[in-house]
Amino acid sequence: MAAAIDVLRKSLLDGLDPEAGPPRSVVPVPHGQLLLMPAHWGSYAGVKMVTAAPGNAARGLPRVQGNYLLLDGESLTPLALLDGIALTSVRTAAVSAVAADALAGPDASRLVLFGTGPQARSHLEALSCIRPIQDVVVIGRNADRARAFAAEVGARTGTVDDIAHADIVACCTTARTPLFDGALLPTSATIVAVGSHEPDAREVDETAVARSTVIVEAVSAALREAGDVIQAVQAGAIDPGELVGLADVVSGGHEIPPDRPRFFKSVGMAWEDLVLAAAHFEAART
Template sequence: MVEGAPSTAAAISALRTSLLDGLDPEAGPPRSVVPVEQGQLLLMPAQWGSYAGVKLVTVAPGNAARGLPRIQGAYLLLDGGTLTPLALLDGIALTSVRTAAVSAVAADALAAPDASRVVVFGAGPQARSHIEALRSVRPVEDVVVVGRDVERTRAFADGVGARVGEAADVARADIVACCTTARTPLFDGSLLPATATVVAVGSHEPDAREVDGSTVGRSTVVVEAASAALQEAGDVVLAVQEGALDPGALVGLADLVRGRVQLPPGRPRLFKSVGMAWEDLVVAAAHYEAARA
């Protein structure tokens, strides 16, 4: 068992480097989703460079009422040449760090260099990880947290050096991070400034969304892989069904990082993440190598 969690900075660096080195997010096998009585079992295998690996994730929506994490799991890292098991990592810690790190890689390429005002929806582990990750790539000075439970949101905001706000605060945001389990839009997309960048990470189901058709329709939309987004990202799938988005207009994260994309001015920018197996592998391998060193 490899103890601890990868650092945010190391995860961001490893993910960016893998994309610059030619990793193709479209090439990996799709995530297997198996419905069970209390939720879902997710199986996420990947291979890249000298490593392979697989993450087993459990998603149990009812766990919140039990005081347990909604998402749990474990990651098995393998030698790429022999498929010999090398390490077992905490799936919760890995997922928390890598999700925010992917968002930070995208935000670093999308957000204005002086972006300092951040609105975060959610008050859980992903909200916390995203605040840390965004602070590492932009000069964040003002963080507003929006949550459903007033007391929990206030306690969370106090703990991360933020203040409690409301959905309408997106009208003054440079970056908006959606880190919730919501199945319907969190805010009115018409309020977004044309200079805003939105990252949405909360759902991987085609009938759930955190952002509305207005947000998607107004924005340049970046995804990890178009094939995964059109299958799993409700924010994308529903906008396509509504006629708010042309699937051919989706921008891949790899092309964005490699500088192959010209971002049109005067439009918000949206990064929609569903979480992919290559991300776990890259971050797990970097953490394994750091632990060995």
């Protein structure tokens, strides 16, 4: 995870422009969706294909499956086939950690974690790489699952009231409506939300968005896919011109006001998968 965070940060510092990436293609098929995410950067190209089949639960199969095909950037010769779901689990949390490292206070130690699934686990690992996380509060829809997850990772369960004392809030759920009242956020808090890339789903309400400096991977992608942002724009809580790109924050090109919460909304982009797939391929060859 630490290596993933470092390589993603370095790609942005080296000039990778998230705005230049092609949009995600979502192709409906009779029993679900195909999601295609191509990218090119440096010496490599690649594409992730993810399938979403809602009926797979009845078949005893995962609802979401996928693979990543890494290509040589010049000849476009296939080089490696990676587990797309494992790659997504790492890269999503690593991108959040890159953002949080640029946004959260250096002593941030109190984490409120929404969710009990793979992304919640990955985010705890990633955020612990960049900050001295000591107090973790888990909030989950299923109380038994939340208690079991908290016990497993050395955390405790809590309620949304814990947000008032949080340094970092990580939203890693499949929720389609806001998880908490944005008025609860302290001005020193950093929020990351990764649960959705659909315009009609959100984990964070317009109150939180209006109060915060909002950072996104790419403004164009956020305005296409980030329901947390799109719905706040529609409600008049934020102007699209106020959105800040992650690359500007990482490079130090945008100063973050100290008297407002910081909100990083991630939809997941193809460049992130490519950068990590290429780094994994190169490490495997040494």
